[in-house]
Amino acid sequence: MSVRLRFAPSPTGELHIGSVRTILYNHLFARQRGGRLILRIEDTDQERLVPGAVDSIYAGLHWLGITWDEGPREGGPHAPYVQSERLPLYQKHAQELVAKGAAYYCFCSKERLAELRRQQEARHELTRYDRHCRNIPVAEATARAKAESHVVRLKVPDEGTLSIEDLVHGHIEWQVNTIEDQVLLKSDGFPTYHLAVVVDDHVMGITHIMRGEEWVASVPKHLLIYRAFSWDIPPMAHFPSVLGPDGKKLSKRHGATAVAEFRKDAYLPEALINYLALVGWAPGSEEEIFSMDDLTRLWKIEQVQSSPGKWDKERLDFFNGVWIRRLSVDELVRRLEPFVPADWDRETLKRIVPHIQERMKTLKDAKDQIAFLFTDDITYDPKDLVPAKRDPAGTVEALAKVTVHLRYLEPFIATRIEAALKAVAEEMDWKQGDVNKPVRLAITGRTIGPPLYESLEVLGRDRSLQRIEGAMDALGKANS
RNA sequence: GGCCCGGUCGCCUAGUGGACUAGGGCGCUUCCCUUUCAAGGAAGAGGUCAGGGGUUCGAAUCCCCUCCGGGCUACCA
Numbered sequence: 001m002s003v004r005l006r007f008a009p010s011p012t013g014e015l016h017i018g019s020v021r022t023i024l025y026n027h028l029f030a031r032q033r034g035g036r037l038i039l040r041i042e043d044t045d046q047e048r049l050v051p052g053a054v055d056s057i058y059a060g061l062h063w064l065g066i067t068w069d070e071g072p073r074e075g076g077p078h079a080p081y082v083q084s085e086r087l088p089l090y091q092k093h094a095q096e097l098v099a100k101g102a103a104y105y106c107f108c109s110k111e112r113l114a115e116l117r118r119q120q121e122a123r124h125e126l127t128r129y130d131r132h133c134r135n136i137p138v139a140e141a142t143a144r145a146k147a148e149s150h151v152v153r154l155k156v157p158d159e160g161t162l163s164i165e166d167l168v169h170g171h172i173e174w175q176v177n178t179i180e181d182q183v184l185l186k187s188d189g190f191p192t193y194h195l196a197v198v199v200d201d202h203v204m205g206i207t208h209i210m211r212g213e214e215w216v217a218s219v220p221k222h223l224l225i226y227r228a229f230s231w232d233i234p235p236m237a238h239f240p241s242v243l244g245p246d247g248k249k250l251s252k253r254h255g256a257t258a259v260a261e262f263r264k265d266a267y268l269p270e271a272l273i274n275y276l277a278l279v280g281w282a283p284g285s286e287e288e289i290f291s292m293d294d295l296t297r298l299w300k301i302e303q304v305q306s307s308p309g310k311w312d313k314e315r316l317d318f319f320n321g322v323w324i325r326r327l328s329v330d331e332l333v334r335r336l337e338p339f340v341p342a343d344w345d346r347e348t349l350k351r352i353v354p355h356i357q358e359r360m361k362t363l364k365d366a367k368d369q370i371a372f373l374f375t376d377d378i379t380y381d382p383k384d385l386v387p388a389k390r391d392p393a394g395t396v397e398a399l400a401k402v403t404v405h406l407r408y409l410e411p412f413i414a415t416r417i418e419a420a421l422k423a424v425a426e427e428m429d430w431k432q433g434d435v436n437k438p439v440r441l442a443i444t445g446r447t448i449g450p451p452l453y454e455s456l457e458v459l460g461r462d463r464s465l466q467r468i469e470g471a472m473d474a475l476g477k478a479n480s
Numbered sequence: 481g482g483c484c485c486g487g488u489c490g491c492c493u494a495g496u497g498g499a500c501u502a503g504g505g506c507g508c509u510u511c512c513c514u515u516u517c518a519a520g521g522a523a524g525a526g527g528u529c530a531g532g533g534g535u536u537c538g539a540a541u542c543c544c545c546u547c548c549g550g551g552c553u554a555c556c557a
Contacts (some may be wrong), residue, residue: 106555117554153555174484243550286505305485308486360514425515
């Protein structure tokens with residue numbers, strides 16, 4: 001039988017980078033076994049819904065190259081894939097649980113619950129539901145439930161132990177008496193997470209449950225529900241969290257956390273996937289540059305770490321650089337599109353890109369490095385034209401020689417330009433760097449940038465000469 | 481507080497009783513290359529494997545205790 005996995009985000013905001021890692025692992029597991037992947041929207045908390053969240057989940061996942069087979073917009077044999085559209089299913093199952101004696105109606109008001117909690121806290125007791133409604137006779141409770149506001153609660157047995165063999169953590173065990181009579185169906189008729197996951201995972205034929213570690217604590221409640229329905233319990237894997245650099249929950253304080261932000265910040269999806277896969281998993285070999293296909297082939301759930309990892313932006317940046325360098329020039333130009341002004345000439349862009357490819361950490365870095373080709377507004381302090389231990393007059397002389405050599409150079413290409421500037425250095429008896437420094441500043445307005453000779457070539461003879469002469473003027477004035 | 485999960489260089493990690501004088505990558509330092517910056521190459525610093533007890537001829541690897549960190553403890557997911 002082929003595997004069926006699901007990822008089940010809540011539409012409560014932007015897609016978090018930590019959830020992406022979980023989704024990635026689900027994806028890899030399903031894909032490497034030729035299984036099916038299901039996207040299910042868990043929107044059972046009506047108060048936390050954020051408009052547009054589903055759109056951003058779709059956008060983020062598509063951008064990352066994560067694919068799935070069944071979902072709200074794709075449809076599938078178990079539609080609908082949005083929990084708020086499946087309410088009758090959960091209500092029916094809640095009633096069944098009551099009928100089986102595995103759950104009960106509870107009529108306690110929120111006020112009573114709050115007061116109960118307050119008293120328990122005052123007495124330093126465990127704060128949990130006191131089972132006040134647990135022993136109302138079923139007939140009476142059923143009758144009241146028709147007219148009164150109520151919830152359905154799980155009837156947790158008094159004793160016993162529950163356990164799973166987690167795919168990443170191994171054996172985990174709980175004493176049943178540490179578990180609360182959890183609400184399963186809320187008074188608004190919506191299920192809580194606990195009821196909804198169990199019902200949907202079963203009904204949708206999910207064969208492996210893989211989710212974040214924050215869910216382990218609720219596993220025993222789920223186990224009780226499975227047991228009450230006599231359903232098979234799928235194997236589970238709980239992936240460790242991705243924490244902030246300080247060991248706390250990864251949040252906005254630590255920088256970007258939403259997939260959309262990384263896209264906006266000019267990261268490559270390949271890099272993000274590669275980096276993320278390696279937080280919590282390692283292949284055991286010394287390779288670490290992996291595409292989605294590589295990962296699908298190599299990733300093994302047995303190798304997933306059980307300890308949490310920390311977010312390391314420096315390392316992400318490194319992977320981003322690696323993936324930028326792997327792109328073809330044409331592809332790089334395409335990826336640069338959103339990060340470069342629309343009116344910049346694409347032919348020029350294409351000519352300079354090979355020379356900045358290995359100088360970028362993110363796609364955003366390109367713009368500043370090559371702006372000099374697309375504007376004639378170059379500014380700098382003329383004093384900076386003069387190399388260390390040289391003087392303004394000498395610098396003017398050197399620049400003059402440069403203009404002489406470049407004026408009739410044919411063809412005006414990098415190799416010839418290089419020879420010309422070398423000749424100048426020789427004539428001046430200067431280090432090459434001393435000749436190149438003022439030229440670079442003159443034509444780019446910056447002290448660092450793409451290789452000089454190629455920069456001059458792409459800039460073209462006329463604009464190059466103009467700028468160098470401009471520099472000579474500026475120096476002359478500053479000097480007189 | 482209770483219940484769970486975890487703890488190998490600053491960070492990601494390899495390691496599953498002997499090849500470990502604990503390996504790789506990021507970051508850092510130095511050097512080489514060199515027209516700047518990168519990229520690339522080379523070298524280096526950095527770890528009492530959280531601490532303490534065991535078990536064993538032998539432990540990062542198995543057991544116990546302690547400490548530290550994280551998650552959960554809602555009519556949130």
